[in-house]
Amino acid sequence: MMQMQAKLDTIPAALSVAPASIVKMQAEKLSVYYGAFRAIAEVTLPIHDRHITAIIGPSGCGKSTLLRAFNRMHDLIPNARVEGKLTLDGEPLYGPGIDVVDVRRRIGMVFQRPNPFPKSIYDNLAYGPRLYGVNKKATLDDLVEKSLRGAALWDEVRDKLHQSALALSGGQQQRLCIARALTVEPEVVLMDEPCSALDPVATIKIEDLMRELRNNYTIVIVTHNMQQAARVSDYTAMMMMRPDRAGEMIEFDLTRTIFTNPQDKRTEDYVTGRFG
Amino acid sequence: MPRTSFDISISQLKVNLLDYGARVERVIGESMESLKTRDRALAEAIIQNDALLNETRYELEDQCYTLLATQSPMAHDLRDIISILMVAIELERIADHAKNIAEITIYMGNEPLLKPLIDLPRMAELCQLMLTRALDSFAKQDADEAKAVAAMDDEIDNLYKQVFRELMSYIVEDPRTVTRAMNLLFAGHNLERIGDCITNIAERVVYAVTGRLEELNVQRQI
Amino acid sequence: MSAVGQSASRAAQPILPRGLIKTKNRHHTRRITNLAMLGMTAAFTLFAAIPLIWVTVYTVMTGAKYINVEFFTELPASVLQGGGGVSNAIAGTIIITLIAMTISIPLGILAAYYVAEKPNTRLGLVVRFATDVLAGVPSIIIGLFAYGILVKPLGTFSALAGGVAISIIMLPTIVRSTEEMLKLVPRALREGSLALGAPDWRTSLVVLLPAALAGVVTGIMLAIARGVGETAPLLFTILGNDHYSVRQIVQSGVESGMTPIQILRELVLSPTDALTLTMYRYSQDPFPERVQQAWAIALVVMVFVLGVNILTRALTARRLAGRS
Numbered sequence: 001m002m003q004m005q006a007k008l009d010t011i012p013a014a015l016s017v018a019p020a021s022i023v024k025m026q027a028e029k030l031s032v033y034y035g036a037f038r039a040i041a042e043v044t045l046p047i048h049d050r051h052i053t054a055i056i057g058p059s060g061c062g063k064s065t066l067l068r069a070f071n072r073m074h075d076l077i078p079n080a081r082v083e084g085k086l087t088l089d090g091e092p093l094y095g096p097g098i099d100v101v102d103v104r105r106r107i108g109m110v111f112q113r114p115n116p117f118p119k120s121i122y123d124n125l126a127y128g129p130r131l132y133g134v135n136k137k138a139t140l141d142d143l144v145e146k147s148l149r150g151a152a153l154w155d156e157v158r159d160k161l162h163q164s165a166l167a168l169s170g171g172q173q174q175r176l177c178i179a180r181a182l183t184v185e186p187e188v189v190l191m192d193e194p195c196s197a198l199d200p201v202a203t204i205k206i207e208d209l210m211r212e213l214r215n216n217y218t219i220v221i222v223t224h225n226m227q228q229a230a231r232v233s234d235y236t237a238m239m240m241m242r243p244d245r246a247g248e249m250i251e252f253d254l255t256r257t258i259f260t261n262p263q264d265k266r267t268e269d270y271v272t273g274r275f276g
Numbered sequence: 277m278p279r280t281s282f283d284i285s286i287s288q289l290k291v292n293l294l295d296y297g298a299r300v301e302r303v304i305g306e307s308m309e310s311l312k313t314r315d316r317a318l319a320e321a322i323i324q325n326d327a328l329l330n331e332t333r334y335e336l337e338d339q340c341y342t343l344l345a346t347q348s349p350m351a352h353d354l355r356d357i358i359s360i361l362m363v364a365i366e367l368e369r370i371a372d373h374a375k376n377i378a379e380i381t382i383y384m385g386n387e388p389l390l391k392p393l394i395d396l397p398r399m400a401e402l403c404q405l406m407l408t409r410a411l412d413s414f415a416k417q418d419a420d421e422a423k424a425v426a427a428m429d430d431e432i433d434n435l436y437k438q439v440f441r442e443l444m445s446y447i448v449e450d451p452r453t454v455t456r457a458m459n460l461l462f463a464g465h466n467l468e469r470i471g472d473c474i475t476n477i478a479e480r481v482v483y484a485v486t487g488r489l490e491e492l493n494v495q496r497q498i
Numbered sequence: 499m500s501a502v503g504q505s506a507s508r509a510a511q512p513i514l515p516r517g518l519i520k521t522k523n524r525h526h527t528r529r530i531t532n533l534a535m536l537g538m539t540a541a542f543t544l545f546a547a548i549p550l551i552w553v554t555v556y557t558v559m560t561g562a563k564y565i566n567v568e569f570f571t572e573l574p575a576s577v578l579q580g581g582g583g584v585s586n587a588i589a590g591t592i593i594i595t596l597i598a599m600t601i602s603i604p605l606g607i608l609a610a611y612y613v614a615e616k617p618n619t620r621l622g623l624v625v626r627f628a629t630d631v632l633a634g635v636p637s638i639i640i641g642l643f644a645y646g647i648l649v650k651p652l653g654t655f656s657a658l659a660g661g662v663a664i665s666i667i668m669l670p671t672i673v674r675s676t677e678e679m680l681k682l683v684p685r686a687l688r689e690g691s692l693a694l695g696a697p698d699w700r701t702s703l704v705v706l707l708p709a710a711l712a713g714v715v716t717g718i719m720l721a722i723a724r725g726v727g728e729t730a731p732l733l734f735t736i737l738g739n740d741h742y743s744v745r746q747i748v749q750s751g752v753e754s755g756m757t758p759i760q761i762l763r764e765l766v767l768s769p770t771d772a773l774t775l776t777m778y779r780y781s782q783d784p785f786p787e788r789v790q791q792a793w794a795i796a797l798v799v800m801v802f803v804l805g806v807n808i809l810t811r812a813l814t815a816r817r818l819a820g821r822s
Binding site: 113116118183 | 709
Binding site: 268271 | 279282348349350351352353354355486487488
């Protein structure tokens with residue numbers, strides 16, 4: 001039974017979309033400004049629960065900017081502001097009385113380059129829970145193991161939990177970062193080009209991991225690699241830069257449709273590698 | 277930004293396919309000619325030539341696989357290559373049907389025809405026209421034209437029904453004609469199958485152009 | 499037939515000659531030029547290194563013979579008696595440096611953190627500018643400043659005044675090196691922490707500072723080396739004290755029933771001495787033995803500063819090696 005489940009999990013994304021799924025996050029006319037400059041213009045995009053949504057598009061089209069708006073990473077930039085509506089389970093994420101810490105706990109993020117803290121593997125993973133007041137060793141141990149198992153890294157590092165995380169290989173480091181994001185038990189995991197610094201073998205491992213995580217988490221991935229979007233995602237959003245340099249979403253559909261029969265000519269040009 | 281070398285590869289592949297299609301189209305006419313004029317030498321030549329036609333199909337297939345494996349084609353490119361692949365297979369099947377007709381010519385030997393051939397050459401001509409137009413629609417990426425081509429299959433089917441009825445009446449009248457009638461019926465059947473293959477080609481054209489997989493001629497008969 | 503993948507590359511006519519060129523002459527000239535240039539750079543390098551080597555060798559040769567255990571453990575003896583040591587100056591230098599570190603390290607790191615975090619705010623720019631200016635202020639002026647704000651109001655020369663003066667000398671080095679190190683910490687690291695919901699201060703304390711730690715320590719060590727080598731700011735602040743002895747102050751303090759805080763006050767607020775200051779005074783002394791002791795002190799200070807520098811280099815090298 002378990003084996004069967006495992007097999008089902010690894011069915012290519014495009015073939016296994018449940019027809020009716022719940023919308024976990026919804027962006028509505030979401031715009032991001034840096035001062036007077038509009039980086040993202042009125043993006044309306046549903047993120048389906050327990051599915052993988054890929055955001056693709058040429059460089060500079062605002063993919064990462066959009067992704068960062070999802071867990072309010074723009075709060076860090078002094079003159080950035082967000083307009084429009086963004087909801088998680090129907091609740092707005094921007095607005096008075098919303099604690100950004102809470103938003104980021106529920107919506108985790110994995111970055112382009114593996115960024116483990118210069119600490120031991122264990123401390124990397126315990127960092128998040130400790131932030132939220134979990135200090136009991138037994139509980140921490142459990143969380144560490146659970147998240148490492150979740151990120152398919154447990155067997156590789158179980159004997160060296162107290163060694164520096166920086167001694168791991170690039171691919172392992174990135175899986176550690178995924179595990180670290182999982183330690184605070186998020187509902188959504190945002191991934192900003194998670195494989196761009198990795199070799200093909202490590203990339204495939206991360207992609208397999210994403211397909212497994214999809215059973216329990218909602219994943220949004222920004223990627224330059226169209227093949228990757230095609231391989232892992234269930235839905236794909238295509239973004240482009242408008243003449244005024246603001247990024248907009250031009251097409252959103254099932255991944256299989258985007259990659260076999262896109263409706264927008266620009267999407268077609270992009271996925272066939274003719275964009276320039 | 278065009279993908280120059282990839283684009284050249286795909287257009288070359290298309291040219292190769294159209295070239296192949298033209299050769300197959302010719303064979304349909306030649307096979308009917310061999311039957312009509314009882315030209316056994318021509319029939320022999322057609323049968324020998326079929327091996328070459330089969331080979332071409334494998335070459336085309338191989339070229340498609342190479343592009344699929346090395347270029348990761350997407351969207352229209354993907355549909356184009358898949359369509360070329362499947363059209364090549366249909367063309368080879370058409371050539372086989374034509375070869376079957378040539379084999380009938382040889383099988384019949386010097387035996388006189390049961391009746392002057394009228395409907396069968398008409399069918400063959402229709403097949404040739406259909407195939408030419410189908411390949412044209414692929415070259416021009418014209419889905420409407422492809423649908424119009426598929427509609428022509430009805431006419432072929434009707435002619436086949438007519439041939440069938442006519443030959444049946446011969447057999448009923450004089451059971452000794454059964455072998456000769458069956459030969460012609462079999463030739464007709466091959467032509468009818470060619471029409472079906474061309475309908476499939478038209479479907480591929482529609483897929484390549486629109487991305488929609490649809491059956492074009494539903495009331496088609498087996 | 500198989501035209502797929504056919505490439506239209508035509509062999510271009512080469513512009514440069516093909517094959518190996520065997521011109522004996524050219525090869526020869528090139529080698530000679532090469533050797534000449536190499537010889538010249540080596541000569542200049544050696545020339546630049548001469549002062550350092552000279553100073554080192556001369557100091558070692560002159561100073562080493564006057565160094566003995568007494569030199570480190572005894573207070574200065576009267577010139578007529580002969581012998582004695584500079585334990586007062588060693589203790590003073592240590593105490594002054596500790597005071598300077600206590601002030602400049604936290605202050606420097608916090609200022610550096612601010613400058614690194616908010617480089618373009620008004621305060622950030624002011625702090626950076628002030629740091630740069632401070633680095634260029636002659637150290638004797640800093641000594642005068644400490645005299646003005648501490649020695650005069652307190653009515654006494656003191657280790658505290660010396661420590662404050664040295665801390666001001668050390669501050670720019672610490673601020674600049676820490677700032678650079680914090681800037682080197684990848685942005686991604688900070689984001690990784692913030693994305694887990696960590697507040698800013700926690701991110702800085704738990705993630706950024708440890709990541710920059712090796713570099714920050716390097717900066718601090720260089721600052722200490724600089725501070726220990728300073729003389730001018732001490733002229734107006736610690737006066738010099740032949741009898742400064744930590745042991746004696748603690749002993750007499752305990753005997754007269756002073757609290758530890760009071761003892762510490764005594765240590766910090768007494769006039770004290772420092773190695774560089776003693777060296778400066780001794781070098782001008784008419785008694786040859788004092789001049790010889792000055793050479794010995796020079797050797798001790800030099801070894802310390804060199805040692806710190808070498809250690810720093812080693813730390814930096816290891817950090818760089820670890821990064822690649």
